[in-house]
Amino acid sequence: MSRFTNLLASILFLGLFTGQISCSAPQPSPPNIVLIMADDIGISDFGCYGGEINTPNIDRLAEGGMRFTTFYNMAKCNPTRSSLLTGLYKGGVGAVHLAQLTKQAGYHNIMSGKEHFDNWVPDYCKAENVFDHSFYFWATTEYFRPPSGEYERPFYLEGQELSADEIAYEQAPMYKTDFITDYAVNWLEEAFAEKPDDPFFLYLPYHAAHYPLQARPEDIAKYRGTYRKGWDQLRDERFARMQEMGVLPPNTTLSAPEGNLNKFRGPLIPDYTDYHPWDSFSAEQHDSLDLEMAVFAAMIDRMDQNIGRVLDQLEAAGKMDNTLVLFLVDNGSCPYYSNKIPDVRPGPADSYWCLRSSWANLGNTPYRQYKQFGHEGGSHTPFIAYWPGVIEPNSITHQPGHVVDMAPTFLEVLGESYPDTVNGHATIPLHGRSLLPIFKGEERTEPEYFISGMEKFRMFRSGTYKIVRVNGGDWELYNIREDPSETKNMAATMPDKVQELAGQYETVSREKMK
DSSP states (O other): OOOOHHHHHHHHHHHHHTTOTTTTTOOOOEEEEEEEESOOOOOOGGGGOOOOOOOOHHHHHHHHHHEESSSOOOOOOOHHHHOOOHSSOOOOOOOTOOHHHHHTTTEEEEEEEEOOOTTTTTTGGGGHHOOOOEESSSSSOSSOOOOSOOOOOOEEEEEEEEEEGOOOSSSSSHHHHHHHHHHHHHHHHHHHHTTSOEEEEEEEOOOOTTTOOOOOHHHHHHHHHTTHHHHHHHHHHHHHHHHHHHOOOOOTTOGGGGGGOOSSSSOHHHHHHSOGGGSOHHHHHHHHHHHHHHHHHHHHHHHHHHHHHHHHHHTTTTGGGGGEEEESSSSSOOOOOOSSOOSOOOTTOOOOOOOHHHHHHHTTTOOOOTTTSSSSHHHHHOOEOTTTTSSSEEEEEEEEEOGHHHHHHHHHTTTTOOOOOEEEEEOOOOOOOOOOOHHHOOOOOOOEEESSOOOOOOOOEEETTTEOOTTTTOEEEETTTTTTOOOOOTTTTTTHHHHHHHHOOOOOOOHHHH
8 A cells, every 4th residue: 555545544534533524514405585575665664774664573684684775676566576586677488487496496485475577477487386385466456355345356376366255364354464474374384384394485575565555553553643743854864864874875865855756647736746845734734644654654564563473483483593584675665646536534445545755755765756767766675684694683785786686696595506498498597696795795796787667767777877767758867876866967967978878778678678
């Protein structure tokens, strides 16, 4: 036996004896994943982002995880969901659903909540085709069962249509945020009992706090009187707290409320669509306005209570230490009535009230504009990632992200490769980039661009600059790192930069948005 062979044998023996060498050392298992999404809520409405609304469970995720100060969506319900769940700005046949990625990795998939896709999303990505259990709806509005049933839309359980009378619920009267959670926690309990060692993916897209303003009376009562001080003072207070918390990008200033007008959807009624100083209203009007925002706050409060139910269940089952929890919102706050101003005060089942522009502008503090806009008020919302042992607790990142980054993040977390084919079709390459380096406290290479906003309200951000338009008008230009609130339109002084970014957007649009 050679000297080298003797030396190698000694090293191997020593390694086996001391436990230093092992070819079969156990590898950490991929985490369970819980993806929670809220609907039509501004970045400053949550406690952990500076709001006065009571959100202890969402705040718990923030305190134990990471808050992003800049995270983009697609500025409206259906395009955000379509991009979030496929990793594509736009696609078609060849798109892959997140739940298909988790299924490939051996996960048990559960969904309860709002689906609502763009037309380009293939049928094979629908909930009943990718989840083991699913309860979902598309564009229903009511939270309570409306007395007349006038606004009733179908719900689906495991792909089968069911009426409101057939929905299982635990607390009467039935309320959408609660029964969405009822289905989720019951399926989780079943999974923990029958498949205790299997990883799971729970997708929980709530409808709160989308129009109409309907909430349980006991939740409304918590906030009655809170908003009598008015949107002007509250906006200043929220901005100050956001600055103190560090949840704003550097250099952020408070945009002027006068530049935020709801004039592209719904009836153009000045009391609702335009900004007015709070002091210009009477005491009686202050009471009515306080109720409007109190109901909105109550809807968020109820959602947070339900998120707490899920977190408590995971904790009781011993699952939290190996669970990645992600929380985000589909777009900024929304001031759009669907057809007319209702004559029933906000709160009950027969009220179809919506937030007015000034309250929605409060939610989007310190940014401009609303849902559907590519301006930061519509496209820039909270994102929280919680993962014990991986993400540093109570950390904040200024690195920007986007919902199209979710799919590549899932793949890296799962340790899976993106499939070459899906349902017999070649897959479409993903448009985003993994967020995992950010989760780990590292710097990731920033994507070349971010896109958001509806087509006529599109934004395109690349590096330091961003272009955005309103209702198909001329491109505006902002130095988004120096002016995150978009207070200085530089289009007139930097026309070459506008032309450069517009050309880049047109190229990307032809390749990836067709």
